[in-house]
Every structure is written in structure tokens, then in C-alpha cells.
Amino acid sequence: MNTGGGDFLGTAMTGDNATAVQLPREALVPAAEVQAPPGLDNLPVRPATFVGRARELERLDTALSSGGQAVIQAVHGLGGIGKSTLAAHWAATRPHGHALVRWISADGPAAVQQGLADLATALQPALAKALTAEALAERAAQWLATHTGWLIVLDNVNDPADITGLLARARDGRFLITSRLATAWTNATTVLRLDILDPDESLDLFTRITTDQHPGRDLDGAADLCEELGHLPLAIEQAAAYLAQNPLTTPRAYLALLAEYPAAMYRNGAATTPAERTIARIWNITLGRIIELQPAAADLLRTLAWYAPDHIPTTLTGPADPPTQNAALGLLTAYSMITPDPATGTLSIHRLVPPPARTPDPEPDDPHRTLHHVAQAREQATANLRTALPNTWDTPATWPTWRTLLPHIDAFADRATHETDTATTADILNRTGNFLDNQGQHARAIRHLQRALANRTRVLGEDHPSTLTSRNNLAYAYQSAGNLSRAIPLYEQTITDMVRVLGEDHPSTLTSRNNLAGAYESAGNLSRAIPLYEQTLTDRTRVLGEDHPDTLTSRNNLAGAYQSAGNLSRAIPLYEQTLTDRTRVLGEDHPSTLTSRNNLASAYRAARRLLEAIAMYQRTLQDMVRVLGDNHPDTRTTRNNLASALEKRAVDGPKLW
Structure with a gap:
């Protein structure tokens, strides 16, 4: 044993072969007696x-300023939401006195151990070469x-098990x-959910970065x-840095690039943007972790990416069995991918999650967004929609659905290609x-029907x-x-083809003939409509x-044509009989029954039976x-008809009553 005042105090024997390891004097000092010298902070x-987050900073102030007991505060949120930025900002801008402040990357057990080992080395540098990483981590844990x-x-x-x-x-x-x-x-942990920036805050962040070198752009x-x-901070920073590097590109132009080249734009930032700090990389890491834990959750996430981001009904989360589905939803919720x-x-999904998830990435380091994955998710999204449709x-009972x-x-139609x-x-x-045509939304209806016809x-x-049905519709x-x-x-043309393909008496042929008669009537061509x-x-x-x-519909429509021709003596009895039969067959509240009542009232009005x-x-x-x-087209029509009848009674009343 060397006792002459050198660096080493003793020798320890380890292992079956009695390997000698000389321990520094510091190793024999109890951890409780080791004081942290100033300057050990290692904040990134x-x-x-840094913009916004006033409420969150105040929450951290309240939670982390209490003394005398353990304080565990967790900040959770979507990848790229700014959790690390918030933590670094709070830690750097709040006074901590002489207290030790250390930053440990904790994405796995090895990282936690290394962070603790680095802490032990910072406290006692002489231990670095004498102890293993595991022993150093234990020394740091003792010190804490x-x-x-x-x-x-x-x-x-x-x-959480890692810590x-x-x-x-x-x-x-x-x-x-x-x-x-x-x-x-754990129950001892206070949890703070970090959300997206407010619109004003995200615009402020974007503006500061893009105009730093080019004010007035x-x-x-x-x-x-x-x-x-x-309003995701990382995405805002990535786009703003790209525009700061490319001053001739406007935000509007960047939007166009994002729409046309989503994979490239989410993967690439400015030259100064680290590759690991891009949206594509963040999603890749998160998706990889989810796949490790439950592949079905990743499949579900890719499927949800084809829908609108908000208010996604659970009927669109199939086809897994309930236990698997619930586990997948729970995992995606835990990782803040859905709310x-x-x-x-x-449920809702952050609007920036879907674009990368449904965009194939040719990069070899991203095995989670291949053409196969994207096509599989699109097909599943299609199947889920069809299953959920009434x-x-x-x-009317189906209209809420x-x-x-x-x-x-609509989102699926926009995102899938023809x-x-x-x-x-x-x-x-x-x-x-x-459905849209029934609701009076004709322009939207036509867009969907045109695409359906082209596809069929x-x-x-x-x-x-x-295909013939699509042409009729x-x-x-x-x-x-x-x-x-x-x-x-x-x-x-559709009727000609239906007669040739389906036959004269096929119900679809008869429907198209009824509809053509209605079009002739609308065009004022009663000589063709009535026959x-x-x-x-x-x-x-x-x-x-x-x-x-369908027969009752034809009777109602023929009565309408008689009325249009001024032949009320034929229209009114036919309306009355049709209303009686529709009430009996369909019920009082069926939309067709209500239409018959409105039409009969119109015939009474035309006959001056106000x-x-x-x-x-x-x-x-x-x-x-x-x-x-209240806002259905048929309701509005009847309301207008009633107003017109009341107005006519006010004008002609003395002559009629």
C-alpha cells in the first residue's frame, strides 16, 4: 500500500483471478461528503x-420551486412540440443558487447510466479511469x-422504467x-401536457427566424x-430556417413545395438544421418506438393519416379486434400521437402527423414509410370508410353519421389520387x-359523383x-x-345504354326514365315529360x-307535371291518393310523405284553396x-311556400273568405 501522499490510497482485488485495481483516494470518501464545485452545469x-409558453413556465415555477421534498415534474407531448426547449429555457433562466443543475439524455437505460456516470466524473474527475460506467452511475446515484x-x-x-x-x-x-x-x-409525478403554440406565437416564432437576416422580406x-x-414549434423552426437560407422563397411558395414534395420538405431543412431535428426524423424515431411495442398501433396511425385530423370517430379505427384496437389507441395516446x-x-391527430405518415420516403434509413406501407394504409382507410357508411x-336517422x-x-378524397x-x-x-345532393350541396355532390363515374x-x-348508375346519379x-x-x-344516353345492357324493365332503367321526365319538366318541355x-x-x-x-314516386311526379300543365283536376286527386298510400306504406314522417304533403298543399294553393x-x-x-x-332544402322550400301562401291570403283575403 502506498501511503506516501500519492494519488492512490489502496488496491482492490476483483474477480476470480484477483485482478488488482488501484482506487483513488476520492473513491473512499463517502458520497455524502462530496461537495459539488461550481461550474458543473451542462445545460444544452x-x-x-423562444416565444410563448408563459402558462407552462409558470406551472414549472410552481412545481419546481418547492423545497424540502422530492419533486418530480414530467413534461409530455408530441415529438417536436418543444419539450426539451421548454425544459432548457426554464432551467437556464431560473435562479438555482449553488444547487447542481445537470442535463441527462435519458432515451434508454444506457443513456441514463452514461449521464449519471458523467455526473460522477464531473463531481470527482479522478474516478473516471478507475471505475466502470456502472460503478460511476452508482456513485452518482449515491450522491443524489x-x-x-x-x-x-x-x-x-x-x-419510465428506465428511471x-x-x-x-x-x-x-x-x-x-x-x-x-x-x-x-408514478403517482409522485406531476404531469404537464405541452400543446402546440397559439397561432400568434407560432407566427411570431416564424417571423423572428425568417427576418433575422432579411428584415422587411x-x-x-x-x-x-x-x-x-x-403550429408545431419544430416544424415552424424547420420551415423558417429553410426560408431564412432561401430569402427569395416566400412562405406561400414554401406551402406549394410542401404540397408537391412533402417527403423532401419534411426531411430537409436548412444547411444549419441537424438531420435529427427534422420532422421526418422525429416521426421516424417515434414510429420506430411504437412499432417495437405494438406494430398494430403503427398500422393504425398510418391509416388515420388519410382522414381529417379532428373528430375521427372510432368506427374508422378498424379492423382489429377490440382488445388489439384498444391497446393500439392507448399506445398512440401515451405517445401523444392522438388525443x-x-x-x-x-379522437384527434395533430395535423402534421398525417403528411409524413402517408408519404413514402425513399430514404433507406426509414423502413416505416415504404410504398407498401402507404398503399396498405390507404386501402385500410378506404375499407374503414366503406364499413362505416350508412x-x-x-x-334522416342516418344523417348524423x-x-x-x-x-x-373529403379529406380522403383530397389525399388519395385518382x-x-x-x-x-x-x-x-x-x-x-x-347524400350531398339530397342535402342541397350540389357543387360538392357533383365533384364526388364525377370522380366516382370516372373511376368506375x-x-x-x-x-x-x-357505371350506368353513376351516370344517372x-x-x-x-x-x-x-x-x-x-x-x-x-x-x-344513359337510358339508351341501360335499355341495351339491362333491359327496358330493369328498375335502374325505370329510375332513369323517371328522372329524365323530371328534367324535361324542369326545362318546361311538358309535351315530352308527361308521356x-x-x-x-x-x-x-x-x-x-x-x-x-318507386311507383309512388312516379305517381307523385306525374301529379306534379299535371300541375305544371295547369291540369289541377288530374293533379289534386293523384296527389291525394299518393299521399294516402305513402302514409300507409312509408309512414307519416318519411321524407317522401312530407314531400307529398308539401306538393298537395301547393296544388291546393294553385286551386285557390288557401x-x-x-x-x-x-x-x-x-x-x-x-x-x-331547420336548414334542409325541403324544409326551406316548404317555409317559402307557406310564406307565399300567407302573403297571397293577405292580398286576396277579402276576395276569398
Whole structure:
């Protein structure tokens, strides 16, 4: 043993072969007696620009300023939301006196051990060459357990189990944790959810970075770009740095690049942007971790990427069995990739998660967004939509479901290309177009129906029954929109082809003939409309039966044509009989029954039977508001008809009563 005042005090024997390891004097000093010299803080360099987060900083002030007991504060949120930035800013701008402040990367057990080993080395440099990393980490844990007031930032914790032992031992200091995980924290942990920036804050961050070297530059589209990026700080910084490096590119132009080249733009930043600090890289890391834990959750995330980001119903999260589905949703929630809303039974996904998730990335280091993955997710999103769709679009009971699904159908249609549309896609678009037309949203209906027809023609062929149905439906939407110059020729050609392919008496052929008669009537061509209505009614009665809803529709429409021709003596009895039969067959509240009542009231009004007309209008309007809603096109029509009848009574009343 060397006792002559040298650096080493003794020798320890380790292992079966008695390997000699000389220990420095510091190793024999109890950890409790080791004092932290000044200057050991190792906080990362903070971003030059920090905006907002006043509420969150105040929460950290409150939580981490209490003394005398262990404080464990976790900040969780989506990747790129600014958790590490917030922690670094708070730690660097708050006074800590003489307390030790250390930053430890904690994305795995090895990283935690290395961070603690570095702390032990900082406290006692002579231990670095004498002890293993494991022994150094243990030395640091002993030091934390026997000292007070320190602040340890555990950054980017992937698994709370990696730090559980440390938190349990070191009870007299402060831990500030950042993590994507929202759950699995101990009861002793105070949790703070970090959300996106407010719109004004994200615009401020973007503006400061882009104008730092080029004040007064064109910022047209900056607010729109921040919104498109979901007010996510990392995405804002990446885009702003790119524009700062490319002063001739405007925010509006960047938006266009983002739309046309999403994979490249999310992967690439400015020359000064580290590769690991890009949106694509952040998502890749998160998705990789999720796949390790549950591949089904990653599949679900890629599927959700095809829908609108907010209010996604759980009916679109299939097809897994309930236990697997619940586990996947729970994991995505834990990683802040989705936000459930129990009150509505829906979930939301940050608007910046979907673009990378549904964009193939050719980079070899990203195995999670291949062409196969993207195509598989698109097909699953299509199947989920079709399964969730109601079978009818003209039944009021189904309308709440339709309205819930509409934003996601529109988003899917925008994000999928015509070339990747399938027969299932066409079915979704065709049904959606019919619903929108029923609701009076003709322009949107036409867009969906045109795409459905183009797809069915390409996939199924011109003479396929579904293609012919799409042509009829598109013609009907043109007619509803008042575009008779496009509706009539399309009907005429469709009927010709239906007769050839399906036959004269096929129900679809009869429907198109009824619709063509309606188009002739709308065009004022009653000489063609009435005979076609009459023949169609005869054929529908023969083929479908007197009480079939389509037969009743033909009777209602023929009565309307008689009324248009001024032949009220034929119109009113036919309306009355049709109303009686519709009430019996369909029920009092069926939309077709309500339509018949409105039409009969109109015939009474035309016959100057105002008392009967007004009473029927009033009852019909009341029922339409209850059944169809206040803003349905049929409700608005009946309201206008009632107002017109009341006005006529006010003017002509003395002559009539």
C-alpha cells in the first residue's frame, strides 16, 4: 500500500483471478461528503428564439420551486412540440443558487447510466479511469440520494422504467422529465401536457427566424404556413430556417413545395438544421418506438393519416379486434400521437402527423414509410370508410353519421389520387355524392359523383351496371343544380345504354326514365315529360307493384307535371291518393310523405284553396323541421311556400273568405 501522499490510497482485488485495481483516494470518501464545485452545469445551448409558453413556465415555477421534498415534474407531448426547449429555457433562466443543475439524455437505460456516470466524473474527475460506467452511475446515484436541492433534467425518456430506480432513491432534489409519453408515470409525478403554440406565437416564432437576416422580406402566406404546419414549434423552426437560407422563397411558395414534395420538405431543412431535428426524423424515431411495442398501433396511425385530423370517430379505427384496437389507441395516446375525446367518442391527430405518415420516403434509413406501407394504409382507410357508411342517404336517422364522416371522406378524397382509386373508393364517393345532393350541396355532390363515374368507367368499364348508375346519379345532380343542358343529354344516353345492357324493365332503367321526365319538366318541355312519366308509372306498377316506393314516386311526379300543365283536376286527386298510400306504406314522417304533403298543399294553393293549403303547409313545415332539420332544402322550400301562401291570403283575403 502506498501511503506516501500519492494519488492512490489502496488496491482492490476483483474477480476470480484477483485482478488488482488501484482506487483513488476520492473513491473512499463517502458520497455524502462530496461537495459539488461550481461550474458543473451542462445545460444544452438554448435556441436563440423562444416565444410563448408563459402558462407552462409558470406551472414549472410552481412545481419546481418547492423545497424540502422530492419533486418530480414530467413534461409530455408530441415529438417536436418543444419539450426539451421548454425544459432548457426554464432551467437556464431560473435562479438555482449553488444547487447542481445537470442535463441527462435519458432515451434508454444506457443513456441514463452514461449521464449519471458523467455526473460522477464531473463531481470527482479522478474516478473516471478507475471505475466502470456502472460503478460511476452508482456513485452518482449515491450522491443524489445524500444531497438536496439539485436539479436533474431527464430528457426524452422513452420508458419510465428506465428511471424508476433513480427516482425512488434520490428523494431530496428536483427532477424535470421530458417525454413523448403521457401515461405510465408514478403517482409522485406531476404531469404537464405541452400543446402546440397559439397561432400568434407560432407566427411570431416564424417571423423572428425568417427576418433575422432579411428584415422587411415578403411574408405573404406566413400565417397560412404556420396553420398548415399545425403550429408545431419544430416544424415552424424547420420551415423558417429553410426560408431564412432561401430569402427569395416566400412562405406561400414554401406551402406549394410542401404540397408537391412533402417527403423532401419534411426531411430537409436548412444547411444549419441537424438531420435529427427534422420532422421526418422525429416521426421516424417515434414510429420506430411504437412499432417495437405494438406494430398494430403503427398500422393504425398510418391509416388515420388519410382522414381529417379532428373528430375521427372510432368506427374508422378498424379492423382489429377490440382488445388489439384498444391497446393500439392507448399506445398512440401515451405517445401523444392522438388525443381522445371521451365526450364525443372521437379522437384527434395533430395535423402534421398525417403528411409524413402517408408519404413514402425513399430514404433507406426509414423502413416505416415504404410504398407498401402507404398503399396498405390507404386501402385500410378506404375499407374503414366503406364499413362505416350508412346504407342509405335519404333517411334522416342516418344523417348524423353522414355528417360525422363527411370531413373524413373529403379529406380522403383530397389525399388519395385518382390513379389509386378503387371500386370501393368509387362506391364511397357515389354514395356521398347522393347524400350531398339530397342535402342541397350540389357543387360538392357533383365533384364526388364525377370522380366516382370516372373511376368506375376506368375500373369496371362503360357498360357495367355500377357505371350506368353513376351516370344517372351525376345527371340527377346536374339537374338539382339547374344545369339541364348537361343533365338531359347524360340521362338520354344513359337510358339508351341501360335499355341495351339491362333491359327496358330493369328498375335502374325505370329510375332513369323517371328522372329524365323530371328534367324535361324542369326545362318546361311538358309535351315530352308527361308521356314519359305516364309510361314509366305504368311500367313501374307492372314491374314493381302499386305500393313500391318507386311507383309512388312516379305517381307523385306525374301529379306534379299535371300541375305544371295547369291540369289541377288530374293533379289534386293523384296527389291525394299518393299521399294516402305513402302514409300507409312509408309512414307519416318519411321524407317522401312530407314531400307529398308539401306538393298537395301547393296544388291546393294553385286551386285557390288557401285555407287548406296554409293548414297543410303549417303542419308539414312543423314536421319537416322536426324530422329533416331547420336548414334542409325541403324544409326551406316548404317555409317559402307557406310564406307565399300567407302573403297571397293577405292580398286576396277579402276576395276569398
